[in-house]
Amino acid sequence: MAKTKTTFFCQNCGAQYAKWIGQCTSCKQWNTVVEEVVQKDEKPSWKTAQNRHQKIAKPLPIQKISNESETRINLLDQEFNRVLGGGLVPGSLTLLGGEPGIGKSTLLLQIALKLSIKTLYVSGEESARQIKMRADRIEPNSEHCYILTETKTQNIFQQIATVEPNLVVIDSIQTLHSDYIESAAGSISQIRECTAELIKFAKESNTPVILVGHITKDGTIAGPKILEHMVDTVLQFEGDRNYVYRILRALKNRFGSTAELGIYEMQGNGLREVNNPSEVLLSKNDEDLSGTAIAATVEGMRPLLIEIQALVSTAVYGTPQRSATGFNAKRLNMLLAVLEKRAGFKLAAKDVFLNITGGISVDDPAIDLAVMAAILSSNADIPIASGVCFAAEVGLAGEIRPVQRIDQRVLEAEKLGFSTIYVSKSNKIGLKNTKVEVKLVSKIEDVVSELFG
Ligand code: TYD
Numbered sequence: 001m002a003k004t005k006t007t008f009f010c011q012n013c014g015a016q017y018a019k020w021i022g023q024c025t026s027c028k029q030w031n032t033v034v035e036e037v038v039q040k041d042e043k044p045s046w047k048t049a050q051n052r053h054q055k056i057a058k059p060l061p062i063q064k065i066s067n068e069s070e071t072r073i074n075l076l077d078q079e080f081n082r083v084l085g086g087g088l089v090p091g092s093l094t095l096l097g098g099e100p101g102i103g104k105s106t107l108l109l110q111i112a113l114k115l116s117i118k119t120l121y122v123s124g125e126e127s128a129r130q131i132k133m134r135a136d137r138i139e140p141n142s143e144h145c146y147i148l149t150e151t152k153t154q155n156i157f158q159q160i161a162t163v164e165p166n167l168v169v170i171d172s173i174q175t176l177h178s179d180y181i182e183s184a185a186g187s188i189s190q191i192r193e194c195t196a197e198l199i200k201f202a203k204e205s206n207t208p209v210i211l212v213g214h215i216t217k218d219g220t221i222a223g224p225k226i227l228e229h230m231v232d233t234v235l236q237f238e239g240d241r242n243y244v245y246r247i248l249r250a251l252k253n254r255f256g257s258t259a260e261l262g263i264y265e266m267q268g269n270g271l272r273e274v275n276n277p278s279e280v281l282l283s284k285n286d287e288d289l290s291g292t293a294i295a296a297t298v299e300g301m302r303p304l305l306i307e308i309q310a311l312v313s314t315a316v317y318g319t320p321q322r323s324a325t326g327f328n329a330k331r332l333n334m335l336l337a338v339l340e341k342r343a344g345f346k347l348a349a350k351d352v353f354l355n356i357t358g359g360i361s362v363d364d365p366a367i368d369l370a371v372m373a374a375i376l377s378s379n380a381d382i383p384i385a386s387g388v389c390f391a392a393e394v395g396l397a398g399e400i401r402p403v404q405r406i407d408q409r410v411l412e413a414e415k416l417g418f419s420t421i422y423v424s425k426s427n428k429i430g431l432k433n434t435k436v437e438v439k440l441v442s443k444i445e446d447v448v449s450e451l452f453g
C-alpha cells in the first residue's frame with residue numbers, strides 16, 4: 001500500500017504548508033491551517049468510469065482550430081443568458097456562489113425544469129423527494145430533467161455515462177468527495193480534486209457543468225481561491241433575504257463581460273425574471289416625500305433608475321452616526337465632507353442614514369449627485385419635485401463630473417416619464433429631441449439653488 005501523505009492547507013486561501021503553523025503567512029488568518037491527507041492516484045476517475053484511452057493533446061496552428069463550438073446553449077432564462085454573455089458555452093464550468101437560502105438551488109432547478117435538453121441535477125444536500133416537492137412548486141416537471149442524489153464523484157460519472165446529459169448541475173461542490181483523496185468532503189483538497197475531475201469531464205465531453213458553491217461569512221466562495229481560478233465563469237447570486245429581489249452578477253467570465261446584471265424576484269412559485277427593473281425599483285408615491293431622490297445608473301449594459309433615501313437628523317450623542325445600506329459608507333462620508341466644505345452645510349452634528357431601496361447595492365459613481373440631493377432634501381425637509389432625476393459624479397471640489405453612457409441614462413429617464421435630469425456640463429449629450437429637460441450643472445451650489453431656491 002502506498003504511504004499516506006499529508007499536507008497542511010489553509011482553509012481560507014488554500015495555501016499549502018509542509019508543517020502546521022498558527023497563522024497563514026499568505027492570508028494572515030489565524031487557526032485556518034488544517035492537516036489533510038492527500039493520496040495521489042494517476043488514474044483520472046471519470047476515465048475509469050468510461051473505460052476510455054487517454055488522448056494526448058498535440059499543438060495545432062491556430063487557424064486550424066475550429067470555432068464552431070461557440071454556439072451557445074440558450075437557458076430559456078433571459079437574465080441568466082445575459083449574465084453569461086449570451087448563453088452557456090458547451091464544455092464550460094460555471095460556479096454559482098451565494099449565501100445560504102438566497103435561492104441558488106431554486107434558480108438552477110428552475111432552469112433544469114424549463115430546458116428541453118437532457119439535464120442531470122446532482123444534489124448532495126437534499127433528498128430526491130425534497131427536490132420533487134420544490135419542483136412541483138416551480139414548474140410543470142420536464143421529462144428531460146433527471147435528479148440524482150449522490151456525493152461520490154466516481155458514482156456520479158458512472159451515472160453520467162448512462163444518462164448522457166447535455167447539462168450537469170452539481171449542488172454543491174462542497175458536498176462532493178472523490179475516492180482518490182482521503183480527507184473529508186468540503187476540505188480544500190477534496191474541492192480541488194472534485195473540481196479538477198469535473199473540469200476534465202466537461203472539457204472532454206463538451207458538456208457544460210454548473211456548480212453551486214457555498215460562500216463564507218465574509219462573502220467569498222468557500223474553499224480555496226484556486227477554485228475560482230479553475231472554473232471558466234464565477235457567478236454570484238446576492239440580495240437581501242428580507243427583500244424579494246435577487247441579483248445575479250458575473251465576477252469572472254471567460255466568455256463575456258462581467259458588467260452584466262440579472263435581476264429576479266423571489267415568489268411563491270420560484271424566481272421570476274425582472275425585465276424592467278426600473279419600474280419595480282421605484283416606489284410609486286403620489287405624495288412628495290423629502291429625503292428621496294432618483295438616480296439614473298447603468299449596470300452592465302442596462303440603464304436602471306433607482307431610488308435613494310436619506311434621513312438627516314440631529315445627533316443625540318457626541319459622535320454623529322453615519323450609516324449606508326447599498327452604498328459605500330466611505331463615499332458617503334466623502335460626499336458629506338464636500339457638502340460641509342464647498343456648500344456650507346453644517347452636517348457635522350447630524351446623523352445621516354442612507355438607503356438604496358429594493359435591497360440592491362450600487363457602486364456606480366454616477367449616483368453621487370442623487371445621494372447629495374437626497375441628503376439635502378432631508379436636511380431642509382423640502383421634497384424634490386417629482387419627475388426629477390440625477391446622473392452625475394461629484395468631485396472633492398464640489399464639481400459635477402461627467403459620467404459614461406449618458407445617452408442611455410437620459411433615454412431610460414424619458415421612457416419612465418421623467419421630466420428633468422441633472423447632468424454635468426462637461427457631458428456630451430448626443431441625443432436630439434428628448435422629451436426630458438436636460439439641466440447642465442457644473443457645481444454643487446448650482447444644484448442646491450436650482451432645487452431648493
Ligand atoms: P434555496 O434555493 O434553497 O436556497 P440556496 O440553495 O441558495 O440555499 O432557496 C430557499 C429559499 O427560497 C427559501 O427560503 C424559500 C424560498 N423559496 C420561495 O420563496 N419560493 C419558491 O418557490 C421556492 C422554491 C423557494
Ligand code: MG
Pocket residue numbers: 104105106125171
Ligand atoms: Mg441549496
